[in-house]
Amino acid sequence: GQAKVTRAASQTLMELLQARAEEEMDSFTSQGLGNLAWALGRLGIAPSNSLLEAIMVRSMACMQDFSSQELANFLWGFAKLSPYGVTMSSEVMFSLQTHATRTHADWRPQEVSNLFWALSKLQVGMKPNLEAVMVMVAEEKAP
Numbered sequence: 001g002q003a004k005v006t007r008a009a010s011q012t013l014m015e016l017l018q019a020r021a022e023e024e025m026d027s028f029t030s031q032g033l034g035n036l037a038w039a040l041g042r043l044g045i046a047p048s049n050s051l052l053e054a055i056m057v058r059s060m061a062c063m064q065d066f067s068s069q070e071l072a073n074f075l076w077g078f079a080k081l082s083p084y085g086v087t088m089s090s091e092v093m094f095s096l097q098t099h100a101t102r103t104h105a106d107w108r109p110q111e112v113s114n115l116f117w118a119l120s121k122l123q124v125g126m127k128p129n130l131e132a133v134m135v136m137v138a139e140e141k142a143p
Contacts, residue, residue, distance in 0.1 A: 018051045025054040030062040034070035037077030046084040056089045063095050071100055072111040075118035082122055097127045104133040 040047055078088050112134045
């Protein structure tokens, strides 16, 4: 038969995984940050305050390395966590939008859609130049 995981065991496992992620945060790449945010959002697991702070600090250190997909995944994960009271620092949000504007040529329509959805879900005003650039990207690359 299948083993059943109790809620307490599941909670303990998530606490251990979050502690390990926090310990290893200095080695996280932009891809790792995007994957972590996406996984937390997909599972609906709010990070501990200390892990959230570590993610914010590390994301600023890796900002220039974020690909369009990693950035979209990162924002998507945080948007999915917003109902749990998880918020992104305004400094990180501003930097992510600035980076997205700079890298707009790399964005695909699906990523643009995810970006718009995430910012809407997060109830964050989009920087006007980012909105204009992303609309242009979506129109250029639409079939």
